[in-house]
Amino acid sequence: MTQDGKVTQGNEAPEALSIEPWPIQRRRRVRMSDVAAAAGVSTTTVSLVLSSKAGSSIPAATQARVFEASRALGYRTNTIARNLRVQTSDTIGLISDVIASTPFAGAMIHGAHQAAAEAGKLLMIVNTEQNREVEAKAIDTMHASQVDALIYATMYHRIVEPPEELREAPWVVLDSRTEDPDDSWVVPDEAGGAYAATRHLIEAGHRRIGYIRDANHHPADVERVEGYQRALAEAGIVFDPELIVADRNQPIGGQEAAAKLLQLERPPTAIQCFTDRMAMGAYRAIARAGLSIPGDISVVGFDNQSQIAPWLEPPLTTVQLPHEAMGRWAVEHLLRVLRGEIDGPRQQRMECPLVVRESVAPPRDKATQSSGHMRGTS
Amino acid sequence: MTQDGKVTQGNEAPEALSIEPWPIQRRRRVRMSDVAAAAGVSTTTVSLVLSSKAGSSIPAATQARVFEASRALGYRTNTIARNLRVQTSDTIGLISDVIASTPFAGAMIHGAHQAAAEAGKLLMIVNTEQNREVEAKAIDTMHASQVDALIYATMYHRIVEPPEELREAPWVVLDSRTEDPDDSWVVPDEAGGAYAATRHLIEAGHRRIGYIRDANHHPADVERVEGYQRALAEAGIVFDPELIVADRNQPIGGQEAAAKLLQLERPPTAIQCFTDRMAMGAYRAIARAGLSIPGDISVVGFDNQSQIAPWLEPPLTTVQLPHEAMGRWAVEHLLRVLRGEIDGPRQQRMECPLVVRESVAPPRDKATQSSGHMRGTS
């Protein structure tokens, strides 16, 4: 307090600001000092009581007075002021290339959200439309709001090179990989998922299994093919290159590819597809050929797209992409880093579980020879 | 400044904090005072220059020095400090009941995002899983972070009663309505969309048009039926109640309902469906009946679900839900309120445009009589 009486006194409670004509009524916010005054204590005490971090020495009676005053006034701590003081925002930033236009984004964001909420953190989402400039600005904004950590999310599995600006805080790549072994990322275990699907077919008795791959050989495509081949190899089935056909990742692509497979001299008894969308096309080709699923041909997909897989006829056996789990893992990883529980990068491949529905059965011609172990194995 | 030399001096630049073993290197943040020192001016000047709101009186030379220093040091204004001072967060909160599990959420969020970004605002998204308690907490968190305004979003059109806490700041309901005429909301113009679809069928020459509605009579269902009936009435077609069948909003529901319509003594020549998912089932029923689309039966859907409508065979003519436009409208409405350009509530029904694909053609038996005006009209 200075010599002259004129001391700081800005906290005088300006009138509830204006009477707006239409009921928005932004009432003046209650400050901690208001609660302090009402309870007859200092703001320090209020802070101590409300954050209940003082196991220290506030008697129950005082605590009760503070809580009561706080409740009565409808006090809510001003997060902005708090954040400024404690130098954190309790927020994790999520930068994604495309929020809309993919049904998977929701699941990823949902998982991340859950994990963040459980830890009392917020998730701040910005999407960049694949625009490098927007991206830089977004990252800047995030840092300006003091995000504790950042998630760099993409909407399908590929190899990315995140911008330098990211590295100012702990960060992780979600649903893509980088090439630097010092970076952390989480991706679906594509190979494992495809392996499980192929194995499911093999266990049903199939030995001639067609595979429809994407004509774009990005990581997801390449790794799924690897899983398929590994399963064949383990079962002692010689890989026949003629059984792999590539096409566009669309129903029409799947349809054309499946048609080719069916026209082979020795057609497959089962067809595995890169995605559910391609499987949708395969269904059509099979129907056109006068064959039935799974009686004549078994089919498996990949992605477990909720708008497709359960609704095809018969419902499609497919592999689930673990978007929610990945979103959750990303946040949990960052929390661990923030707590100092981790001292190096982590790379995670998240399991893709097989979802068994009704599109797989033993092959017709081998139905007898392979009885004993089939269906519902996994 | 006090008598004894010991003055505030917290701003001394603590060492770049610690050397972490693993490259996270959170370098000390550059403050405005650092820039001021480097440029040889006061923080006031820096602030004035950087916010360039002083057309006032800073000579170009000084401005240049400030910009240069700022760039050289990599200065970025601390949003938290700024927000505390200016008493706003430049953030709009979006509370939604279900972010995941619906392919529409993305579009809505995307539209809102875009509009917010254009105005230099952030969007803070929280999802509540339809849990009233989580919802209250989320709203509290939002207010605690001083959001400028709030969006209460739901994932399909219904009647909601938003919690009282919402009303502390400007707010709007997105994709649902309330019953209070003082509230603002934006919903799809369901009736208009259905009307357009029915009209499209009528213009192709159909006069006996079946309609598959949802067995749950929520607003979307009721209003679409209204649109259908209005189009019939306008065209002077007597409404035949036997042509409306209700079932579950799933492919199987659509299939069963369509089958019923086809078994009528005088079956319809076209079938309009409550959703694309039901249309998907209708396609199957029509195929089972040995009929073709659109040769024997025309079909229209509703929703324009990206994972379904374009991929059916033939591609489905349907009505687009304006999720992105609604998200955008919600934010723009709030911005207008914040700028004081609006003095009362607004209720908006957003147009649902018809998306013409290939599932509609003139009815076979009337192909001659109605030639002249058909297809591609809208």
Add this chain to the structure above:
DNA sequence: TCGAATTACTGAATCGATTGAGTAACGCTG
């Protein structure tokens, strides 16, 4: 050449919560 106006800045209060340092009052021990 004086005073007013303009230009080019700066000092310090301010937003609201947190927290390190401190103090008054009390009980207890020797």
Add this chain to the structure above:
DNA sequence: CAGCGTTACTCAATCGATTCAGTAATTCGA
């Protein structure tokens, strides 16, 4: 009853940018 340790608080600095209220220096008109 001096002195120490608790208990129960309070003071005021602090986070970093914004902005009101100045001030010193210069220009300009009369």
